[in-house]
Amino acid sequence: MPITHIQPGRRMSRAVAHAGVxxxxxxxxxxxxxxxxxxxxxxxxxxxxLAQAGTDKTRLLSANIWLADISAFDExxxxxxxxxxxxxxxxxxxxxxxxxxxxYRVEIAVIAAAPPxxxxxxHMP
Amino acid sequence: MPITHIQPGRRMSRAVAHAGVxxxxxxxxxxxxxxxxxxxxxxxxxxxxLAQAGTDKTRLLSANIWLADISAFDExxxxxxxxxxxxxxxxxxxxxxxxxxxxYRVEIAVIAAAPPxxxxxxHMP
Amino acid sequence: MPITHIQPGRRMSRAVAHAGVxxxxxxxxxxxxxxxxxxxxxxxxxxxxLAQAGTDKTRLLSANIWLADISAFDExxxxxxxxxxxxxxxxxxxxxxxxxxxxYRVEIAVIAAAPPxxxxxxHMP
Numbered sequence: 403m404p405i406t407h408i409q410p411g412r413r414m415s416r417a418v419a420h421a422g423v424x425x426x427x428x429x430x431x432x433x434x435x436x437x438x439x440x441x442x443x444x445x446x447x448x449x450x451x452l453a454q455a456g457t458d459k460t461r462l463l464s465a466n467i468w469l470a471d472i473s474a475f476d477e478x479x480x481x482x483x484x485x486x487x488x489x490x491x492x493x494x495x496x497x498x499x500x501x502x503x504x505x506y507r508v509e510i511a512v513i514a515a516a517p518p519x520x521x522x523x524x525h526m527p
Numbered sequence: 528m529p530i531t532h533i534q535p536g537r538r539m540s541r542a543v544a545h546a547g548v549x550x551x552x553x554x555x556x557x558x559x560x561x562x563x564x565x566x567x568x569x570x571x572x573x574x575x576x577l578a579q580a581g582t583d584k585t586r587l588l589s590a591n592i593w594l595a596d597i598s599a600f601d602e603x604x605x606x607x608x609x610x611x612x613x614x615x616x617x618x619x620x621x622x623x624x625x626x627x628x629x630x631y632r633v634e635i636a637v638i639a640a641a642p643p644x645x646x647x648x649x650h651m652p
Numbered sequence: 653m654p655i656t657h658i659q660p661g662r663r664m665s666r667a668v669a670h671a672g673v674x675x676x677x678x679x680x681x682x683x684x685x686x687x688x689x690x691x692x693x694x695x696x697x698x699x700x701x702l703a704q705a706g707t708d709k710t711r712l713l714s715a716n717i718w719l720a721d722i723s724a725f726d727e728x729x730x731x732x733x734x735x736x737x738x739x740x741x742x743x744x745x746x747x748x749x750x751x752x753x754x755x756y757r758v759e760i761a762v763i764a765a766a767p768p769x770x771x772x773x774x775h776m777p
Contacts, residue, residue: 407740414744425714428745463543464550490532494539495553498625499747511745588668589675615657619664620678620761622749
């Protein structure tokens with residue numbers, strides 16, 4: 403069973419696929435200051451990385467969400483709920499944690515079902 | 528490889544099974560105020576969701592435990608140790624984190640081996 | 653698909669292998685007081701447990717890192733980056749969390765690709 407790295411860097415890969423499963427890194431985004439805006443940007447990044455792995459948000463298995471302040475739970479959920487609407491959502495756990503920089507208010511990592519081995523992931527730049 | 532959702536909701540599923548593996552949501556329970564009571568209630572919920580996926584606590588692969596106050600480590604472990612007694616336990620990581628509400632003192636998510644594809648999960652309501 | 657436990661204890665196993673995937677426990681080490689030293693010791697422990705499962709750090713899929721103080725992010729990363737140098741690294745998420753004891757400054761758990769079923773894990777003591 404080969405291992406496919408999506409956007410591998412020196413420190414980590416954006417995602418890694420193996421045996422029909424895609425594991426993404428924890429994604430953050432500070433292009434917006436607020437939790438709703440950051441969540442939207444993160445979910446767009448996850449859409450892109452899942453597409454690179456040949457899968458999408460309708461095939462999520464599990465999600466981990468970290469909030470820098472758990473009081474933003476409802477604000478994050480409003481964006482999340484819209485994102486997963488229309489498909490059966492993953493198992494999920496959400497807790498509070500300080501993130502790599504104070505500008506980051508939310509971080510999300512997911513595990514998704516990948517395409518079967520005979521449907522290769524797209525080549526990525 | 529199909530994806531099976533256990534108790535899917537609008538926001539998340541209680542568990543999702545794929546390729547012989549079951550991923551559960553982070554489970555909480557506030558029917559008791561104390562960590563021991565909450566841990567017992569959470570593990571009973573996990574027993575139920577694992578049963579719905581056709582598996583059980585003897586087939587756990589991994590567990591993540593979050594405690595609202597890490598000083599309750601021993602109190603949680605006393606209940607955990609009794610729960611896993613009699614089988615080889617999963618890999619596990621336990622850290623402190625504020626949870627979705629202040630009433631929640633402990634949250635547990637597990638990954639378990641699912642039944643083989645020819646032994647379908649029970650139909651669930 | 654059998655489940656293989658690596659160094660099973662009463663409370664948890666150091667790692668569990670199933671269906672070509674190895675899940676390790678969150679590893680800590682307090683033989684050094686500093687994050688760099690603890691990270692080195694933890695990664696050496698992970699090397700050993702992955703070897704017991706018949707795999708190694710070049711086949712990592714995912715990593716979770718918890719830092720007792722996120723301001724040690726760069727100190728941990730210097731050790732991590734050297735460890736993963738020379739292979740495509742896993743997906744990774746790093747957040748701050750209080751750990752099981754105040755002496756622990758960093759905790760790391762990984763998921764790795766295991767050897768194929770016909771290449772059994774080494775017997776472990």
